[in-house]
Amino acid sequence: MPLVRIHVFKGRSVDELQTLLDVAHDVVVEAFGIPRRDRYQILEEHEKSHLQVLDTGLGMDRSERFVLVEIISRVRSRTMKLVLYETLARSFRIECGIDPSDVMVSIVENSDEDWSFGMGRAQFVTGELTASRTD
Numbered sequence: 001m002p003l004v005r006i007h008v009f010k011g012r013s014v015d016e017l018q019t020l021l022d023v024a025h026d027v028v029v030e031a032f033g034i035p036r037r038d039r040y041q042i043l044e045e046h047e048k049s050h051l052q053v054l055d056t057g058l059g060m061d062r063s064e065r066f067v068l069v070e071i072i073s074r075v076r077s078r079t080m081k082l083v084l085y086e087t088l089a090r091s092f093r094i095e096c097g098i099d100p101s102d103v104m105v106s107i108v109e110n111s112d113e114d115w116s117f118g119m120g121r122a123q124f125v126t127g128e129l130t131a132s133r134t135d
Contacts, residue, residue, distance in 0.1 A: 002040065005069070006041065006044070011064065025041065065098050112124035
């Protein structure tokens with residue numbers, strides 16, 4: 001049940017955007033071991049002046065192909081996160097032609113009471129959903 005938000009600069013084709021979404025989902029499924037049907041994604045396109053992404057002193061040049069991936073999820077192990085970072089950068093390079101220096105990822109962790117999938121209830125808290133059924 002991770003919520004994945006992808007930020008890109010405007011100008012990509014519909015097919016490119018769909019590939020980004022599909023690749024990101026495949027990687028999250030693999031790295032976090034979640035069911036394939038747990039797909040919650042938001043893709044946002046930004047004007048170049050609305051997305052400021054410097055290299056944080058690491059000597060990386062960002063291009064117009066830059067992708068920022070935000071993942072909101074329950075707590076994951078360090079190993080799972082490291083696998084996700086590496087696999088996402090590699091998969092975006094292979095499937096989308098995006099240089100790994102143009103892939104930035106941020107994971108925000110939360111807990112069961114932070115999710116409502118509808119009906120005004122926190123389904124993990126009420127027992128309607130369990131971790132084993134979602135991830």
